[in-house]
Amino acid sequence: MKFLTAFALVFVVSFAAPAFADIDWDEKELTEEELIKRGFAGGVELGFNMTTGNTETTTYRSKIDVDHFLIGWRNNYVFETDYKEDDDEVKEERYFASAQGNRQWAFAINSYTFYRYSYENDRFNGMEDANTISVGYGQRVLETDSMFLDLEGGPGYRTNDAKDKNDEMIARVAGNYSWDISETSKFTQRLSSEIGEDNVVTRSETAITASIIGSLAMKASFTVTHQTAPTVDEEDDEELSKTDTRTAVTLLYSF
Template structure:
């Protein structure tokens, strides 16, 4: 699931023609007593520019526990390199890996490459699209493999990303991103978020994430949703 290089608010480290910046997110919910639940969401998103390259490095983690039972666990890592052909056109290479045992798969790995175009990039609003071929490999967990009779599946996919970001006010920003992989099955991801600055480099972020798979395993749902309220620190 690609995440395109986006305009970054906050402090940047600049050395010659090199620029580095990013943001870190953390959110947690802990309850005790009659109801005991734990929910932790973390994210580290870093961006690096040098020469004609704009690179992104992303790590995400989600963990949920209810009365001693783990009800959600997801880890995701991504690296993407964008080679700028012009100010608006670029070629991207993307690789990502996800661990989410609640889907029936031990892991999912995807690599893709293709063409990206920035239709709007004026400092306030960013609208870009990426399209290209990709390859997806999934490894089933032991229980699912026993049910279907095989332990992995792979396919070529058509990979696409649509990303829109805009400033709502001087201190708040709206983002909407769609990611889709179309092959033997269709898998999509939508992330909608609003970020509002609190003070300095510290902000509050509200996000709704929807994941869709049109051919889930027999005992799984097609759609997963995730709603987060996190603190974000830009650096």
Template sequence: MTNYFKKIPTILALGLISSSAFADDFFLGKPASSEEVDENCEQTEQGCEGKWAGSVEFGYVAVSGDNESDSLNGRFTLGYEVGRWRHAGALATQSSSTEDSNGVKTEARKFTAQAKSDYKFSKYAYAFGIADYDDTKDSGFDYQASLALGAGYRFIEDESHTLDGELGFGTRESKIEATSETNSEGIVRLAGLYKWKINKNAEFEQKLSSEIGDDNTVSKSYSGLSANIMESLALKVSYSVKHQSDVPVGNEKTESVTSFTVVYSF
């Protein structure tokens, strides 16, 4: 698993650099046409109104027996598109508790937040700004927060598939739990997002990102498969992994979470 994450920065960088289409369209491509911009507008008497979209996820598991455990996870996303602008935000939380036969209870929790804005220069090329926040109990860090600006390109777009790649630069701040020391460093951010609409009721999503710093490289992977059971209601299984090249002594470099959730989209 560790070797896999070490390859992520190289794979994403080669994909961005080697694509002549990316260079031609991003630097020389025509701006987004009025027809393309209007796709994200609903014309009213007041002019162009953007499009909103969002989702709420919820999952819960309880186990009883020699050891009792329960886990709860939730996620909220909200997006807004208008003209050349595309905005997205997400909040997620995970909590779990385990009690053994001796009554010893162990608790874990995780909270993450992300906000991102894109500005489209052409049909496929865009600039972006992104902010990330991660607060995971007993991870060795009180929190980790990052901010990056950069450029992205949509390599594939058809009825079933989309593939985006991004390259950016920014900064990350990490507060160490044991010492309350705060470390700041510059980062290079590489990211990719792939979506596959399998059919009208099923969709697969894969996200990869890597924030490369002198002191620590943070790589993340998210895989999600959802299937509609009603028009706005779906069942979803997801698997996420986070790997860090350097963590405080006594903490694991890799953490992973498998989730089963019900998703309501609006």
């Protein structure tokens, strides 16, 4: 119920305050009016694997990443799930949702202010009903015909219901790099760090996307999550690993 409430809050806050928006400089060839008419753009990602016999394993990953264009603002909504079960024992169960908005100012076309909310529930890495709110400033520091690099940073606040975890102020820094290798392939690198006094949470996603046909593509990604002070597992009272990694090959449908 807490997850559903938090996920609903992502959309309520985003629509209630047009500050939640995401600038997509890849659309710079479109006018503001054309972007508004376009409305929504994004992708749906899905991966699934099942083995039976001596070992029964079920693994799936899903992700929805949608941009919503408004006058002067561009909203971005993300929803992710990761699940793994080995011989009826759950090994991974993660839910993540976020809304981020970037406000581009007329007097500084490569600069923007951002507003971000995220929710994560993953009892296997100590992020239980973790809510994070942050605001700040970002800038495009590199841009060519085939690549760009955005950097941003600002203060925020994080809550976590996991054992021995306190609510705390944080500083969020992030970078987003994209390189169009060819007309049918793209390399992306996203890196963020939420720096708190009790815990520093750093996330990295490295991905290569290759077009298959039309709007359908294959995506290979490698994700790393690192915590300087992960929580203690409530079931066995053992300290969790500081670093989690995830390798995935998924189908991506863009619209």
